[in-house]
Amino acid sequence: MGKFLNSRLKDLVPYDTSEEIESMKGYMRLNTNESPFELGPEISKAVKDSVKEMNFYPDPDCRALAKKLSELLEINPEQIILGNGSDEILNFIFTGFCEKGAAFPDITYSFYKILAKFHGVDFLQVPLRDDFTINPEDYTNLNGRTIFITNPNAPTSLFLSLNSIEKIIAQNPESLIVIDEAYIDFGGDSAIRLINSYKNLIVTRTFSKSRSMAGGRLGWAMTNYELAKDFRAVKNSLAPYNINAMTQAAALAILEHEEITQKNLKIIKTVRENTKSALREIGFEVFDSAANFLFVRHEKISGLKIFEELKQNRIMIRHFDHPERISDFNRITIGTPEQMQAMLEALKKILKG
Numbered sequence: 001m002g003k004f005l006n007s008r009l010k011d012l013v014p015y016d017t018s019e020e021i022e023s024m025k026g027y028m029r030l031n032t033n034e035s036p037f038e039l040g041p042e043i044s045k046a047v048k049d050s051v052k053e054m055n056f057y058p059d060p061d062c063r064a065l066a067k068k069l070s071e072l073l074e075i076n077p078e079q080i081i082l083g084n085g086s087d088e089i090l091n092f093i094f095t096g097f098c099e100k101g102a103a104f105p106d107i108t109y110s111f112y113k114i115l116a117k118f119h120g121v122d123f124l125q126v127p128l129r130d131d132f133t134i135n136p137e138d139y140t141n142l143n144g145r146t147i148f149i150t151n152p153n154a155p156t157s158l159f160l161s162l163n164s165i166e167k168i169i170a171q172n173p174e175s176l177i178v179i180d181e182a183y184i185d186f187g188g189d190s191a192i193r194l195i196n197s198y199k200n201l202i203v204t205r206t207f208s209k210s211r212s213m214a215g216g217r218l219g220w221a222m223t224n225y226e227l228a229k230d231f232r233a234v235k236n237s238l239a240p241y242n243i244n245a246m247t248q249a250a251a252l253a254i255l256e257h258e259e260i261t262q263k264n265l266k267i268i269k270t271v272r273e274n275t276k277s278a279l280r281e282i283g284f285e286v287f288d289s290a291a292n293f294l295f296v297r298h299e300k301i302s303g304l305k306i307f308e309e310l311k312q313n314r315i316m317i318r319h320f321d322h323p324e325r326i327s328d329f330n331r332i333t334i335g336t337p338e339q340m341q342a343m344l345e346a347l348k349k350i351l352k353g
């Protein structure tokens, strides 16, 4: 690190995006849980039309978009704050709402730890049970730490029941609880319906997975009126015009064609179940996934070997070196039926040796 970087940041370990860049060069991308479905002409048209107003700053409150989202989710638009990806939403939370520290599972979305370190937020990693599930009883005596729960969790793909989520919220009235629902559209009950019943709940979502817009960068938070006011103040102090006009237009058009999202979701869920069965038939242990990816390990071959050999076949999946207890697992994004077929064929060849 050079001498101009703040000394507090000298040990910075940023999010590793190298595999994602490499995967763009002709690889089948099954490593970052994106949607395999391209956006259609309706969306291209909306984006093209938005260019006409690009000489103006975009709407800082994304009013048209928030209104449409609020109708879909049956909440009030004032309860929605949009972010440049849900990563930005998480960054706002670490910036403005983590004075007493953070707590999250030891195996979960890796960005929480990166953000905690960046902001100098003291963090506690709560071990998952041996079967990789979250035990709500482990989330007690947290002294006001902000608690982050990804549901369904990543990379495990497992869903925690809404009853258990509610238990964590209710038993920690001094903590803010963030339920990261990046993958909720693929399975499980949302915690949205709890946001008006509790003072300490924020639910976050993204357009990156179920709505084919990882490249457009859009996520959002939903919470009660009081917290939403504070959240908006944090956001408008850091990045008032955080959502560009093209992304706002694309997202609005996506919501106006909700039937396309629903159709794609149905396909992904069917392909997920078929792929799960096919993988089990060839000796993989596969968790019951509520997300758009599968968390798998093979009885005979190491996770690293499978990852490397698929890579040689130009298929990228996600391998985790650490923590130790998931080093034999890989995470595979659900793609199109054709992509899954090609991946299964490649795996069968690898297994034959």
Ligand code: PMP
Binding pocket: 084, 085, 086, 087, 088, 109, 150, 154, 180, 182, 205, 206, 207, 208, 214, 217, 218, 219
């Ligand atoms: N939360 C979870 C659990 C994720 O897996 C991701 C995607 N890597 C994000 C949040 C961030 O998504 P985005 O910034 O694309 O909205």
